[in-house]
Amino acid sequence: MKNFTFDDLNGKVCVVTGGAGVIGKAIVYALATVGAKVTIVSRGKGKGKQVAEEISRETGGKVIWIKGDVLDKAQLEQAHQSIKEQLGPIDILINGAGGNSPQATTGVEQIEDTDLDSLENTFYGLGMEGFDKVFSLNFKGTVLPTMVFTRDMLQKKSGVVLNISSMNAYHPLTKIPAYSAAKASVNNFTEWLAVHLAKMGIRVNAVAPGFFITNQNRFLVLDEKTGDYSERGQKIVTNTPMGKFGEPEDLQGTVLFLLSELSSFVTGVVIPVDGGFNAYSGV
Template sequence: METNLKNKVAVVTGAGGVICSSMAKSLAAMGVKTALVDINAEAVEKLALEIEKEFNITSIGVAASVLDKDSLIAAKKVINSKLGSINYLINGAGGNSPQATSGVDQMEESDLENLDQTFFGMKMEGFDKVFDLNFKGTILPSMVFAMDMIENKSGSIVNVSSMNSYRPLTRIAAYSAAKAAVNNFTQWLSVHFSKMGVRVNAIAPGFLLTNQNRFLLTDEATGAPTARGEKIIKNTPMERYGTPEELQGTLLYLLSDWSAFVTGVVIPVDGGFSAYSGV
């Protein structure tokens, strides 16, 4: 069964990162022309060249900030002039911050001597950074890049959420809350766009080693799993971390006409983590 992906145009935000660069390659393999948007121009320009060489399909790197609407509007003009009308949007920009991460899982009496390691030591600038990047960084690109889809009455948006959105993990209060907001916004926007031919869904990855979480899951000196990393593996029925490539099938499904009657859902790709109670 063929899909409707070939020769369409997809915008991928956060394309300079591990997860979204993999997603961009999976789209290119299906014949999708990709616009790789990231604040790091050098990273996406290099990736675009790699994609064109490997898959023989047009790809461009475009520098823009997902928190600056004017820069996104400027990026859209470049994309439209070089690739044409936008059919798909993958909102992949996101990340966590050590400033909004507590040093302990659960506060105990002994922590009263060192409140900096608890909730009370978190910095509001860290919360602002995480919430802006993950939540506003999903809203603003949707406002700008979805306009082509609305005009064409056809298109699909896929937001990148997280397992933290279902059950908040210890330590990462801001990231969990921000991704929960992404889920809620995904559902809201799916209803708002439902009569315009534009579908909105999300993927909730389980635990993948990325630049954002590596400091929490592996020992910087030895590379061995931290105590937290060991907990994650123990509570993931498949007993391993996922890989970015294992998100590709769900992404392609949500963008393609295989999921023509699917909107407003968040699909976990998590090795069974969300299904496991720990016993």
């Protein structure tokens, strides 16, 4: 019989891309508390190194930061080598890098007759540079780290990949077409890769967070002047049966379950952690 703890994660070498972000930080913290050796991979040294040192100090765990741009394969390969030298071969990869941008966001939710004289705030006013940036960060920024950081798992014939998806993959939200399309691609890629790697002993799953206030969506869900929910933010809360935004810590249990041997026969799934949003029709 299995031991119903996360003890099997103790000593595992984990890579978390985007680990300095709101959601990534909560995941790194959870891993450190169960004894995993964690590397935060991100572009910026200041925030990444700070978060690594803070979590290491608070938990007593081994948490380091390594520079790595998720869209630069050569840089990721350098990071891979550094991680192996400092911590050992990689057992677990969490693809947490992602986010949206105002440059890939429409100003209106739906086009109406009054918008026809000027389409600047609609889909037709989006610049492809912003669209490409958001799509690449979220989708290619999942594919490239997977190509690099799972090679150790192939050699050991064991390992786990966890992708961070979104509610947008199930229900594309208004205003953010690039982000929604990218996260839908992440879901599809999760299923595809799970099949591709199954006989190598590597499991691939994803979590789809509902609505959490992050640095990337703050401008959409909060009123900058008052700090209250924006109209959009209130709409999200109204359509979430639990009636609130999630806290980053709400993801920790599901993440540890999917990474541990407790889910050893689970692969190719995407689990919503959303306060019931995906289940609610609005009626």
